[in-house]
Amino acid sequence: xxxxxxxxxxxxxxxxxxxxxxxxxxxxxxxxxxxxxxxxxxxxxxxxxxxxxxxxxxxxxxxxxxxxxxxxxxxxxxxxxxxxxxxxxxxxxxxxxxxxxxxxxxxxxxxxxxxxxxxxxxxxxxxxxxxxxxxxxxxxxxxxxxxxxxxxxxxxxxxxxxxxxxxxxxxxxxxxxxxxxxxxxxxxxxxxxxxxxxxxxxxxxxxxxx
Amino acid sequence: xxxxxxxxxxxxxxxxxxxxxxxxxxxxxxxxxxxxxxxxxxxxxxxxxxxxxxxxxxxxxxxxxxxxxxxxxxxxxxxxxxxxxxxxxxxxxxxxxxxxxxxxxxxxxxxxxxxxxxxxxxxxxxxxxxxxxxxxxxxxxxxxxxxxxxxxxxxxxxxxxxxxxxxxxxxxxxxxxxxxxxxxxxxxxxxxxxxxxxxxxxxxxxxxxxxxxxxxxxxxxxxxxxxxxxxxxxxxxxxxxxxxxxxxxxxxxxxxxxxxxxxxxxxxxxxxxxxxxxxxxxxxxxxxxxxxxxxxxxxxxxxxxxxxxxxxxxxxxxxxxxxxxxxxxxxxxxxxxxxxxxxxxxxxxxxxxxxxxxxxxxxxxxxx
Numbered sequence: 001x002x003x004x005x006x007x008x009x010x011x012x013x014x015x016x017x018x019x020x021x022x023x024x025x026x027x028x029x030x031x032x033x034x035x036x037x038x039x040x041x042x043x044x045x046x047x048x049x050x051x052x053x054x055x056x057x058x059x060x061x062x063x064x065x066x067x068x069x070x071x072x073x074x075x076x077x078x079x080x081x082x083x084x085x086x087x088x089x090x091x092x093x094x095x096x097x098x099x100x101x102x103x104x105x106x107x108x109x110x111x112x113x114x115x116x117x118x119x120x121x122x123x124x125x126x127x128x129x130x131x132x133x134x135x136x137x138x139x140x141x142x143x144x145x146x147x148x149x150x151x152x153x154x155x156x157x158x159x160x161x162x163x164x165x166x167x168x169x170x171x172x173x174x175x176x177x178x179x180x181x182x183x184x185x186x187x188x189x190x191x192x193x194x195x196x197x198x199x200x201x202x203x204x205x206x207x208x209x210x
Numbered sequence: 211x212x213x214x215x216x217x218x219x220x221x222x223x224x225x226x227x228x229x230x231x232x233x234x235x236x237x238x239x240x241x242x243x244x245x246x247x248x249x250x251x252x253x254x255x256x257x258x259x260x261x262x263x264x265x266x267x268x269x270x271x272x273x274x275x276x277x278x279x280x281x282x283x284x285x286x287x288x289x290x291x292x293x294x295x296x297x298x299x300x301x302x303x304x305x306x307x308x309x310x311x312x313x314x315x316x317x318x319x320x321x322x323x324x325x326x327x328x329x330x331x332x333x334x335x336x337x338x339x340x341x342x343x344x345x346x347x348x349x350x351x352x353x354x355x356x357x358x359x360x361x362x363x364x365x366x367x368x369x370x371x372x373x374x375x376x377x378x379x380x381x382x383x384x385x386x387x388x389x390x391x392x393x394x395x396x397x398x399x400x401x402x403x404x405x406x407x408x409x410x411x412x413x414x415x416x417x418x419x420x421x422x423x424x425x426x427x428x429x430x431x432x433x434x435x436x437x438x439x440x441x442x443x444x445x446x447x448x449x450x451x452x453x454x455x456x457x458x459x460x461x462x463x464x465x466x467x468x469x470x471x472x473x474x475x476x477x478x479x480x481x482x483x484x485x486x487x488x489x490x491x492x493x494x495x496x497x498x499x500x501x502x503x504x505x506x507x508x509x510x511x512x513x514x515x516x517x518x519x520x521x522x523x524x525x526x527x528x529x530x531x532x533x534x535x536x537x538x539x540x541x542x543x544x545x546x547x548x549x550x551x552x553x554x555x556x557x558x559x560x561x562x563x564x565x566x567x568x569x570x571x572x573x574x575x576x577x578x
Contacts, residue, residue, distance in 0.1 A: 012383075023390065023395075024397075060379065109386075
């Protein structure tokens, strides 16, 4: 193959993951792993200096996480090709990643060959989203629309509820009566189509509401 | 003033009846000294005084009769008053019996100015106070229950998140790396077998690490309640199970528990001690790096003492304790300390660099 190799930057806070990825990807004659970063800030810096063809980006990193890194890179380089490579496949991860301009979303449970296929697709200007991630995205947009039916007040109550506050606490915090809180809560349950406040709290957390 | 009314009335009635009786006696003696039967004597006989009467003692006899009538009247008045007093007292008794039986809504109405009315007023206001207190108590209990439920929900949500995070952040990452390496080795098997072989030690090490992180996650997914077990058997189970799983020397000792006469601690104290012991042992396993952990529980008159010691690295600076209340920055330490405080106890940590750590919990026991 005479074409120019694909230059890849790896960003993951687990050394084991970086090791495995590098060992696997470098078996491809046309792939070079040009750098490894252990957190979002590191990945941003390395991206600017290396300008790789594609960045494989873990979303959960400390102190700067993948989403923040994705946003910053895309703000500076709108043409940057970035694949989110993560073990999370819920709406609170997929939706912001897609919104920030990820060109791909691949799960760490994916077949290695699929990962390679995704990298090639993304480098050639297309997108590569895991079917589960697409499902979560659709789900997330649907739930966003459910959450959009809540009033401002109900949203406030839901936020407090998700933090584990009792009805009494919520009443105190929002300066409203206990009965009012109870009616807000039952409206929230009905609108979000859940059975109890725990589900509502989990729901809110999953939607990244905080 | 009022309080004297009843007793003075009773005294008057008593004196009057007593005085009348005395006068009757004296006069009868005087009558005995006179002679000759008269109409008065017959009268006297008809009222039961079969005594010989002298002539001209009619006046005396008349006075006597008047006095008897008077004393009978006074006696009747006294009886009336006593009966009324007793019926008021029995109303009071009925009411107090009702209150003692818990029927606080029983109405006690005893109008008047006397001591009984006064007692009734005081009892009524006492009962009203008790009713208020019962109401407050029930409201507090209801609030407490609601709070408890919320806390449990909160704990469940947090626990689920934590387990999910742990699975994703540790186990799943290791497995991903492992699978990538395996694939790399597999693909090189034919072209460059020596490279594939070179990856084997790394693969073996990585699978061992993955197993270890899985095991430590399982360690943390332990029951949070004593359930049907006694504290002693639960602690024995905890230490022997963890010793088996980790291969470390984790032991427990108990004093004052001698099997037959197992000291019974209040349920709340047992639960708190179990959770503290569990958290302290897991902390020691996670952070101390030591090879020996010992749980000692002993109870003596008036207190139960739990000590969890390890021979690990210890803290350079023990978590700060200011004044009487402890301010621990770590969530685990804070929750242990709070559990001790909830049952009226204290939790302290003694540690020094390279000197291991002791978590010491002392809970006062209130006798029956």
